[in-house]
Amino acid sequence: MSRLFPHPMLSATLCLAWLLLAGSIALNSLLMAACLATLIPLATQAYWPSRPKIRHPLRLISYIALVLYDVILANIQVARIILFMPADQIKSAWITVPVDLPCPEAIALLAGTITLTPGTLTAEFSADNKALLIHALHAPDPDATRAEIKSRYETRLQRIFR
Amino acid sequence: MSLAVEILISALLIIGGSFGLIGSFGLLKLREPMQRLHAPTKATTVGVGASLIAAALTLLWQTGSASWQGVMVAAFLFLTAPLSGLMLAKAHRHLSRPDLPPTGTKAPWAGETPPKP
Numbered sequence: 001m002s003r004l005f006p007h008p009m010l011s012a013t014l015c016l017a018w019l020l021l022a023g024s025i026a027l028n029s030l031l032m033a034a035c036l037a038t039l040i041p042l043a044t045q046a047y048w049p050s051r052p053k054i055r056h057p058l059r060l061i062s063y064i065a066l067v068l069y070d071v072i073l074a075n076i077q078v079a080r081i082i083l084f085m086p087a088d089q090i091k092s093a094w095i096t097v098p099v100d101l102p103c104p105e106a107i108a109l110l111a112g113t114i115t116l117t118p119g120t121l122t123a124e125f126s127a128d129n130k131a132l133l134i135h136a137l138h139a140p141d142p143d144a145t146r147a148e149i150k151s152r153y154e155t156r157l158q159r160i161f162r
Numbered sequence: 163m164s165l166a167v168e169i170l171i172s173a174l175l176i177i178g179g180s181f182g183l184i185g186s187f188g189l190l191k192l193r194e195p196m197q198r199l200h201a202p203t204k205a206t207t208v209g210v211g212a213s214l215i216a217a218a219l220t221l222l223w224q225t226g227s228a229s230w231q232g233v234m235v236a237a238f239l240f241l242t243a244p245l246s247g248l249m250l251a252k253a254h255r256h257l258s259r260p261d262l263p264p265t266g267t268k269a270p271w272a273g274e275t276p277p278k279p
Binding site for chain 2: 017020021023071072075078079082083087090092094095096098111112115116118119121122123124125126127128130131133135137
């Protein structure tokens with residue numbers, strides 16, 4: 001079973017995504033969903049050898065809600081910078097954020113969160129996956145930005161993933 | 163369609179449109195390539211998000227059935243936007259070689275050759 005479905009979560013997500021896109025649960029949509037849910041994980045498993053261990057799926061949902069809320073707040077903040085701040089007063093900065101997360105999936109989630117909350121952008125990883133390079137649009141105090149990312153997102157991800 | 167729903171949908175469309183416009187204005191105003199990379203992330207998140215919610219609400223009101231395609235579009239955008247941003251940042255880094263802070267670990271940034279001892 002685990003040979004046929006190396007990533008059960010991915011299979012379930014693909015199945016659900018196809019059914020939602022098709023907008024129906026007719027027999028042909030179900031067959032197509034089953035084909036995709038079987039073939040895509042099989043074709044990609046060579047590039048994704050390990051399975052993420054999610055300890056608290058409910059906390060993942062509350063994390064997504066927190067990120068959506070932050071996206072809206074940060075959008076307004078960045079819109080203000082773009083509209084009202086003179087271009088020569090915008091202090092952009094490169095920031096190194098050391099990460100202490102157990103699996104690549106969690107690091108990818110953190111990197112995606114940083115990019116989606118506007119004002120910060122993940123630009124690079126260190127070769128050993130222990131640090132992220134972040135570009136901040138306006139960060140007069142880089143240490144505060146780094147501390148906020150670590151306390152607001154990383155600690156929550158540490159609790160979700162093992 | 164009742165007035166309240168119409169006002170809600172119009173407000174969402176205006177919010178979405180203004181954030182799209184601000185994102186494009188940011189492309190014009192900001193000076194450095196890395197700063198310009200920040201501007202389009204606005205258009206994809208709140209701009210497209212608000213427009214999609216407006217579209218889904220309109221469909222829900224007119225046909226009585228929820229449209230999940232809009233939610234899927236938003237989900238795919240949220241999955242792909244960070245990746246395209248990362249690829250653009252990597253391309254910029256390899257082309258113009260900005261001064262980067264140290265990694266703080268023993269390894270260099272990905273794609274760099276470690277300094278010879």
